Amino acid sequence: MGYLLKMCEARFVAGRPPAGPFTLRVCDRERVAAVFGNARDASIAAMLAAAIVKAGEGSVLIDEFDPRVQPVHCKRVVAFVPHDPLPLEETDFRRYIAYRAALWGIDGMRALAHAQLLIERLEGVHEAFAYPIAGALIASPKLLVLDRPAAAYARCILAAAGPRAVFSTHETSAAARAFALAAELVPA
Numbered sequence: 001m002g003y004l005l006k007m008c009e010a011r012f013v014a015g016r017p018p019a020g021p022f023t024l025r026v027c028d029r030e031r032v033a034a035v036f037g038n039a040r041d042a043s044i045a046a047m048l049a050a051a052i053v054k055a056g057e058g059s060v061l062i063d064e065f066d067p068r069v070q071p072v073h074c075k076r077v078v079a080f081v082p083h084d085p086l087p088l089e090e091t092d093f094r095r096y097i098a099y100r101a102a103l104w105g106i107d108g109m110r111a112l113a114h115a116q117l118l119i120e121r122l123e124g125v126h127e128a129f130a131y132p133i134a135g136a137l138i139a140s141p142k143l144l145v146l147d148r149p150a151a152a153y154a155r156c157i158l159a160a161a162g163p164r165a166v167f168s169t170h171e172t173s174a175a176a177r178a179f180a181l182a183a184e185l186v187p188a
Contacts, residue, residue: 004143006061013056019044031166031183033176042169046147050080079136083148104139111138121160125153151178
């Protein structure tokens with residue numbers, strides 16, 4: 001099993017104050033729930049892990065690709081779900097899935113069918129959270145990055161993620177524990 005995500009002393013220095021340093025590793029099929037001191041650090045760590053922002057110091061490797069020089073390769077490996085997703089109506093969801101399918105070069109009808117199966121697996125998860133998770137998973141990424149996901153949905157989210165690696169950021173150890181405990185209950 002190789003590493004899908006390696007952060008070594010990674011710092012985001014574009015913001016003030018700088019965030020980090022963050023050091024962690026996520027292996028293929030592994031579930032890692034990390035606690036950060038505040039919401040800003042948790043979000044920045046998640047965005048570094050998803051190649052949305054770049055490390056100004058230290059290093060981040062996503063499946064051995066450096067997001068600073070190979071961002072397209074990284075985005076083919078990882079899917080990101082933000083903490084505050086935009087609420088979508090059913091028609092907006094269909095357009096969102098069509099957009100994500102076009103972005104990743106996936107057949108739109110297959111993507112919609114896959115997304116609807118994922119929504120079924122996310123039964124009980126509020127649509128505002130379920131829709132972005134389904135949209136993130138239609139391209140079958142190797143790594144799912146969740147920025148401060150709702151602990152109440154941990155088991156459903158991990159079940160929908162299937163055997164892929166999941167990295168979630170949290171502000172409290174109780175929320176991280178919910179994801180760690182759910183990972184033990186969901187077969188990999």
